[in-house]
Amino acid sequence: AQSVTQPDIHITVSEGASLELRCNYSYGATPYLFWYVQSPGQGLQLLLKYFSGDTLVQGIKGFEAEFKRSQSSFNLRKPSVHWSDAAEYFCAVYAGNMLTFGGGTRLMVKP
């Protein structure tokens, strides 16, 4: 069965600083990978997805992620964080009819 690990439960960055959120997955074949964002009291919104092809994928709100097969990772990045990016971020892998989520990383942004 697949699994997803997000090693960082909380991350705090200053507004304007760069951001990288880590995601490691476990799956035997080529996975379908996703990043979702959840604002307080809201459902989840898709930021970006990787199915195949170019390992660097662009998403909404200026986010990007890079798939590294050798490291079983799919880290999310943003070059300059805005206060509105404060939220919880979830990495997920789709396999076997199921979307499996990591535990989430809560991002706080300092002014």
Next chain:
Amino acid sequence: NAGVTQTPKFQVLKTGQSMTLQCAQDMNHEYMSWYRQDPGMGLRLIHYSVGAGITDQGEVPNGYNVSRSTTEDFPLRLLSAAPSQTSVYFCASSLRQTNTEAFFGQGTRLTVV
């Protein structure tokens, strides 16, 4: 376009009571699913459906039932509520069962006392 609609938004139950969480989507999506979200554990799949009349168990199905009589609706039933079922529940739908984007409802916050 309403997307995925969940009702109610909040619910308090007593231990042993039963209830149904409603989920409806108006996007003609084949695939629907229910998750529960608990602190530090992300979202865990309870049940899913790949089309009307077809349902299957996810990671944490015990204590929950589902049915899919129409494409639009996918209700989740708690048979005999327990405090361990206190959680936030999300319904999601996607166009197909494969790797397409999942659209989430706003969630139902359930407390079992």
